[in-house]
Amino acid sequence: MITNTRPRAWLFAMATLVFVFYAAMPSTAMAGLTLNFLPVPINQRVPNITNIDCTTPTSGGCVRGSSFTDPDKTPFYQELVTDQGLSYYHVMIGDPSSAFAQEYYIAVATLPGGGINCCWPNGAPFSSSSGVFNGGADLAPAFKGWADPLSAATLSGSGTGNPERVIFRQVVQDKDFNQETRKLSFLNKPAITQTLITPEIQSLFSFDMSNSTYRDPNTTGVMTNRIVLFNVGQPSPFLDFDVVSNLRSSKLTGGRFTFAPGLGVGDSFGTFQYLEGGFDPYLTDWFPYSNTTNIPNK
Numbered sequence: 001m002i003t004n005t006r007p008r009a010w011l012f013a014m015a016t017l018v019f020v021f022y023a024a025m026p027s028t029a030m031a032g033l034t035l036n037f038l039p040v041p042i043n044q045r046v047p048n049i050t051n052i053d054c055t056t057p058t059s060g061g062c063v064r065g066s067s068f069t070d071p072d073k074t075p076f077y078q079e080l081v082t083d084q085g086l087s088y089y090h091v092m093i094g095d096p097s098s099a100f101a102q103e104y105y106i107a108v109a110t111l112p113g114g115g116i117n118c119c120w121p122n123g124a125p126f127s128s129s130s131g132v133f134n135g136g137a138d139l140a141p142a143f144k145g146w147a148d149p150l151s152a153a154t155l156s157g158s159g160t161g162n163p164e165r166v167i168f169r170q171v172v173q174d175k176d177f178n179q180e181t182r183k184l185s186f187l188n189k190p191a192i193t194q195t196l197i198t199p200e201i202q203s204l205f206s207f208d209m210s211n212s213t214y215r216d217p218n219t220t221g222v223m224t225n226r227i228v229l230f231n232v233g234q235p236s237p238f239l240d241f242d243v244v245s246n247l248r249s250s251k252l253t254g255g256r257f258t259f260a261p262g263l264g265v266g267d268s269f270g271t272f273q274y275l276e277g278g279f280d281p282y283l284t285d286w287f288p289y290s291n292t293t294n295i296p297n298k
Helices: none
Strands: 052-054 077-082 087-096 100-107 168-174 177-183 191-197 201-208 222-229 241-243 255-261 269-274
Touching: none
Parallel strands: none
Antiparallel strands: 052 077, 077 087, 087 100, 100 168, 168 177, 177 191, 191 201, 201 222, 222 241, 255 269
């Protein structure tokens, strides 16, 4: 679901990622869809009301509900683009040089007979996601009836995206910590890498699930997990653990899940099935994951 407002809760909308028929989908991101936190070349951009540049929101011009200046100062950029005849929303949230940044392309939904599935009342094409217009308590009075994007009680679009029609990159970092998640293929699952480096600890963890598609329940992702511990002031570690060489036995199930397309636009609002356990994004209250000082939705 794409709206022309900018609530911070969009950071969560792709948490469970997140156009054309499945048989026509590319197996990897196409050359024109680069995850580099930059706008696409101007000749690929489609004129539309959904094109929003709030990369420097403190300069003004970015509004919420088309009525007042948005209190959310997170850099935000959205454009409707084309690549090889297909249409996508390209969205960037945050700054890759700061603590958080996310970039994604989500395919515009198409009709069964071809052509764009159009449109929201403002003229924005539907994306491969489902949900009603969302907002929060800080919206202008005329828009306060919109769905709460953090609530499990309303279909706000959180978690409804079709992961087979999305590619994305997300960076979370601070002085000692870096985590990057990349999904470079429309059909394949993502890979995550996490590093922590301090004088006392060096840790590298990665889990790469890009070796399987969302229709494959049997392929386990590839894991790297190494941790090295130091006493302060000592050059040699007192512990060096690598899961491959030091663990006597292990059982990995990560990556063994599937996505069944749903009945929403672009085959969205589908169902995830896991080998062990389960997680239903549609029953999740996202508010506990939010920063209440930054997201005035309750």
